[in-house]
Amino acid sequence: MKKRTIKVEKKIGRKKPKLAEMDSEADSNTSEELLNETKNSVSFLDVDDDEEDESDKELQIALQEGLLKSDALNYVVEKKRPPVNKVEQLRAKLEKLKKELPWLETLDVDVEEGTLEDGKIENDFERELNFYKQAEQAVKVAVPRLLEMGVKVFRPADYYAEMVKGDDHMQRVRKRIQAVEEGKERQEKFRRLREEKKFAAKVQREGNGDENYRDLRRKRKRNEKTGKLSRAARNRKFGMGGKKRGLKRNTRESFFDDGMSRSGATKGSVDRKGLSRKGRR
Numbered sequence: 001m002k003k004r005t006i007k008v009e010k011k012i013g014r015k016k017p018k019l020a021e022m023d024s025e026a027d028s029n030t031s032e033e034l035l036n037e038t039k040n041s042v043s044f045l046d047v048d049d050d051e052e053d054e055s056d057k058e059l060q061i062a063l064q065e066g067l068l069k070s071d072a073l074n075y076v077v078e079k080k081r082p083p084v085n086k087v088e089q090l091r092a093k094l095e096k097l098k099k100e101l102p103w104l105e106t107l108d109v110d111v112e113e114g115t116l117e118d119g120k121i122e123n124d125f126e127r128e129l130n131f132y133k134q135a136e137q138a139v140k141v142a143v144p145r146l147l148e149m150g151v152k153v154f155r156p157a158d159y160y161a162e163m164v165k166g167d168d169h170m171q172r173v174r175k176r177i178q179a180v181e182e183g184k185e186r187q188e189k190f191r192r193l194r195e196e197k198k199f200a201a202k203v204q205r206e207g208n209g210d211e212n213y214r215d216l217r218r219k220r221k222r223n224e225k226t227g228k229l230s231r232a233a234r235n236r237k238f239g240m241g242g243k244k245r246g247l248k249r250n251t252r253e254s255f256f257d258d259g260m261s262r263s264g265a266t267k268g269s270v271d272r273k274g275l276s277r278k279g280r281r
Contacts, residue, residue, distance in 0.1 A: 104149065111137040
């Protein structure tokens with residue numbers, strides 16, 4: 001402790017010349033504050049050292065008395081409480097808490113205790129199987145007894161458990177689901193109708209194309225059968241070049257010519273488109 005305080009005083013003494021060089025009152029005040037702070041720090045160090053010395057002394061005393069071991073870890077061993085088994089008091093408390101309830105409220109059944117071999121005790125599967133067998137024996141004893149008492153055990157076929165949501169809510173849910181299903185069926189029906197219309201229009205276009213092709217072939221055949229005017233008849237009608245002016249004037253022969261005595265023209269069938277198309281329809 002003295003060594004530490006001496007060191008601090010030496011440091012203070014070294015700092016004094018630096019503070020003495022300042023002439024103002026503010027500098028003197030700051031020097032006094034620094035001295036106070038150093039004294040406080042020295043006092044704190046003294047307190048900590050005192051506490052450490054006291055704890056060291058306590059450890060030395062405990063070691064001398066044999067409370068601490070020097071060759072092992074130091075830990076406090078708690079003393080174990082003696083076991084308490086007050087049989088008479090426990091039976092009295094059990095009689096106090098015991099209630100004479102009917103069997104229907106407790107449903108307790110005594111069955112044979114299942115035994116397992118030593119090698120199967122640690123086997124989880126064997127233990128669960130033993131529990132299952134015990135439960136099965138309990139059911140075989142309890143169910144006939146409940147039926148004799150008139151208690152319903154098995155669930156009826158038309159049993160509906162009480163649900164969290166009410167019947168009105170479930171009806172709304174059912175109607176919504178039904179509306180969604182009907183909407184899907186309606187959309188599917190419209191889709192099939194659209195596809196049928198497209199297919200019918202395609203077939204009709206193909207049929208109209210075949211019919212137009214057949215009409216074109218008939219027309220060409222009729223044109224092939226129809227005869228053309230002879231060269232002389234065309235020359236008389238249209239001329240052979242040269243002067244055309246005045247050839248169309250009326251003459252005595254042209255006035256009495258009714259056009260029925262035209263020679264050189266082959267007769268052909270008259271193309272009556274309206275009647276032919278009407279017959280095909």
